[in-house]
Amino acid sequence: MEDKKNFTISVYSENNIGLLNRISGIFLKRHINIESLNVSKSEIDEVSKFTIVVYTTEDWARKIVGQIEKQIEVIKAYYHTDEETIFQETALFKIASNLLFDERQIQNIIKDNHSTIVTVSPEFFVISKSGRREEIETMYQELKPYGIMQFVRSGRVAVTKTTMQISSILKEFQV
Template sequence: MNQENKLYTVTIYTENNIGLLNRISAIFQRRHINVESINSSVSEIENVTKWIMVVKLSEEQIKKIIGQIEKQVEVIKAYYHTEDEIIYQESCIFKMKSDLLFGDSQFPDIIKENNARIVIVNKQFFVIEKSGKKEEIDDLYKVLSTYGIMQFTRSGRIAITKDEMKISTMLEAFQN
């Protein structure tokens, strides 16, 4: 039975230990699965790290991956969600030549139309910040690339679930 590959957002709650990222990435590497994005941050529970990873594969594969991830001693719990089960954002920054801002009258409109904002301006360059869905960032990238992007950096996905997660109760028990 061949299942369709689709994007899954994997959320992993862990202790913050050295080497864990290597072991988890090896789980994906052994199966030749590319990680589309990864983000690590503090979670809603003190001393617990939350990782968000985006991967494209079948549901059968993601279930196996989650099982392998949860076998890691430092992993408290791992979940996977489809796009419609989460609220997510990505962020990016663009470094552009300052003469574009002052010499092109439509440039401020491009920034405004894309719900982006300027975070710094100096004589040589200015920096635009944009948060939103992957497609929104891709669209702005296409527009700005015609003007010449000096530098570009994009974050990994950050996400929360639409439904209540019982993880907080479980993690409170972990703290005690």
């Protein structure tokens, strides 16, 4: 039996209504949970990039990419292991303002985790932390005893270590 691990699926597509729903349906039918999802502009004008993280086998990742590519708006889809990508997530922590000055340890947590304060108000301050999921989780656990008013984490953003051929594929269509 093949081992499960994280795969980052990159999908380049036209930006059309309903595509996200159809892509998520592909995972739903196979009972594969999406661990992280991010959709953004890509390096190519008018082309969106979906970055989807799943925990599954390579065989299932390959099959899913094949099904995604059958969607008419999809230009190309790829899957990569964590070792083949450079990736990050970003998190925001909202904390009561009095703790910033009353609890010296909070300042140490911010410094030790290479995070930044993005805003301060009389009621709260917001810390931003970018890094791997484990790093964000560590900071969350360190701040939790002090009381986190709000917490949000982005989906994974990733680039591959090797050259992606998507730009040359698109040039062929533009001829």
